[in-house]
Amino acid sequence: xxxxxxxxxxxxxxxxxxxxxxxxxxxxxxxxxxxxxxxxxxxxxxxxxxxxxxxxxxxxxxxxxxxxxxxxxxxxxxxxxxxxxxxxxxxxxxxxxxxxxxxxxxxxxxxxxxxxxxxxxxxxxxxxxxxxxxxxxxxxxxxxxxxxxxxxxxxxxxxxxxxxxxxxxxxxxxxxxxxxxxxxxxxxxxxxxxxxxxxxxxxxxxxxxxxxxxxxxxxxxxxxxxxxxxxxxxxxxxxxxxxxxxxxxxxxxxxxxxxxxxxxxxxxxxxxxxxxxxxxxxxxxxxxxxxxxxxxxxxxxxxxxxxxxxxxxxxxxxxxxxxxxxxxxxxxxxxxxxxxxxxxxxxxxxxxxxxxxxxxxxxxxxxxxxxxxxxxxxxxxxxxxxxxxxxxxxxxxxxxxxxxxxxxx
Numbered sequence: 001x002x003x004x005x006x007x008x009x010x011x012x013x014x015x016x017x018x019x020x021x022x023x024x025x026x027x028x029x030x031x032x033x034x035x036x037x038x039x040x041x042x043x044x045x046x047x048x049x050x051x052x053x054x055x056x057x058x059x060x061x062x063x064x065x066x067x068x069x070x071x072x073x074x075x076x077x078x079x080x081x082x083x084x085x086x087x088x089x090x091x092x093x094x095x096x097x098x099x100x101x102x103x104x105x106x107x108x109x110x111x112x113x114x115x116x117x118x119x120x121x122x123x124x125x126x127x128x129x130x131x132x133x134x135x136x137x138x139x140x141x142x143x144x145x146x147x148x149x150x151x152x153x154x155x156x157x158x159x160x161x162x163x164x165x166x167x168x169x170x171x172x173x174x175x176x177x178x179x180x181x182x183x184x185x186x187x188x189x190x191x192x193x194x195x196x197x198x199x200x201x202x203x204x205x206x207x208x209x210x211x212x213x214x215x216x217x218x219x220x221x222x223x224x225x226x227x228x229x230x231x232x233x234x235x236x237x238x239x240x241x242x243x244x245x246x247x248x249x250x251x252x253x254x255x256x257x258x259x260x261x262x263x264x265x266x267x268x269x270x271x272x273x274x275x276x277x278x279x280x281x282x283x284x285x286x287x288x289x290x291x292x293x294x295x296x297x298x299x300x301x302x303x304x305x306x307x308x309x310x311x312x313x314x315x316x317x318x319x320x321x322x323x324x325x326x327x328x329x330x331x332x333x334x335x336x337x338x339x340x341x342x343x344x345x346x347x348x349x350x351x352x353x354x355x356x357x358x359x360x361x362x363x364x365x366x367x368x369x370x371x372x373x374x375x376x377x378x379x380x381x382x383x384x385x386x387x388x389x390x391x392x393x394x395x396x397x398x399x400x401x402x403x404x405x406x407x408x409x
Contacts, residue, residue, distance in 0.1 A: 004278050005061040006349045013350030014404055016343045017359045021400075023340025025366025030333030032375075034326070039104070039311040040298045041319050042330045047097075047294040049334020054280075054287040057342055062280025082275045085267045089282040092263035093289030098307075099123075099256035101297055105308045106253050110246040113162035116364065118247070121154050122254025124361045128354050130262040134269060137352025142406025146399045147358055153395035157364055160388035164381055249308065260286075264345060265353040279345045287338065355407040358399075365396040 007013040034042050058064060067082070106115035128147050132140065267282040277285070299316060301307035340360070348356035368389065371377040378385060 002063060004063045004065055004280050006279065006346055008350070010351055010408055013347045013356070014359075014407075017347035017351060017356045020340040020344035020347065020356070020360040021363050022366055023336050023343065024360055024363035026370065027333045027336040027340065028367060029370055030329040030336070034329035034333075037322070037326050037329070038314040040302055040314050040316060041322060041326070042333075043101070043298055044294060044319055045327045045330020046334040046337070047291050049331035050338045051287040051291045051334075052331070053335045053338035054283050054342065057338075058280045058284045062278065062284075065278050066281035066284070067275045067277050085275070085277050085282075086285060088263045088267040089277060089285035090289045092260040092267070092282075093286040094293055095256045095263070096260040096286070097290050097293050097297060099253050099260070101301060101307055101310075102249055102253035103257065104310055106246070106250045108310055109308065110250055111161070111165065113158045113165065114246065115250050115253075116161075117151075117154050117158045118250035119254040119257065120361070120364065121151050122251065123257035124150050124154070124358065125258075126255070127258035127261045127361070128358045130258060131265050131357050132354035134262050134265040135348070135353040138355045138403075138407040140406075142402050143354060143358065146401075146403035146406065149395045149399035149402065150358065150362055153362070153392045153399060154364065156388050156392040156395060157368060160385050160392065163385045163388065164378065167382060167385070261353065261357045265348065268345070268349070268353075279342070279349060283342055283345060351404075351407045355403055358403050362396045362400055365393060368392065 007016050031042060067085070103115065103119050106119050125147055128143070132138075132143065264282055264286060267277045267285075268279055269276055295316075297307060301309055302313055302316060303309075340363075344356050344360040345353075347359075348354075372389065378389065
């Protein structure tokens, strides 16, 4: 292949953007499958999978071209404008990695119903606006109302999770009322904030309920290990995070998450001065930065420095000692995310970077479908929860439709 492959019409570009939507809504399933693996080890594998997929794409359909060749232009180390394009791609990878780790922390300590509207909502709105300032493709009179519908969808999803948690906690309260002197032992915690609660000595009451109580003073940090929840509903070990701390983590995560798309767009903007990177070249530097920064960030997080820790403290030196089979889920998660992100970037080459980014940010709709149809996470929930979910799907469907129509003109 002499030239990198890119979508060559709007319909194909829109289809590629939808691939990113599906991949971004699917990769987190691998984290659920690897729930017994320490998060630090999973994220190492995730970052390696991200880079491996980007490298393969660059070497094959990317035609091994780092920057867009233009007649009469050649890159030199003294060309500051072109150097800024490389730095933008590196910066996109760095801010994404920090934001992604903070998003995991935000979900763990604040719950989905708080973390998603703040972090993902901020990333959707601010990221789309900043990306549009770099590449003013599409009609803003359709793009931004579509983003507004996406924000309403996030709020509806948040309300659904909040109501679901409230109903599950009421069920636990009934069990505690029946056995008032029996502590509830949390023996398993999953990445999506769920836990298996075992009120012993009556195992027949075992059920899966949310561990995190969003907006409650009883929210506990994910310190990992075996935790006992006392009769008041609070964890007997691990630090308790205050409301301000939770909000700061959510906001910072959203702000950083909103920056990687405009940085990636700038690195590929051929209308400016200097040589622009190809989509594959930009993504290669992006993912290489993810791999390089992951050991540093995970080590800081594991030590509780700068980044709050997710899960138990682990010995990072034992990562290579884990069985080979345990590394598969993280690598697969990174592969799926990488395919989705590359698809999102490629779609932007044809339909506009802001439009592609906004459509991709509708991925929580796909993630909710997995939870609804495959994991059966909403079985037994009230009609109120199902109504919120229905509203979410309507808002997301409207958002994708309006945004796509605004880019087709």
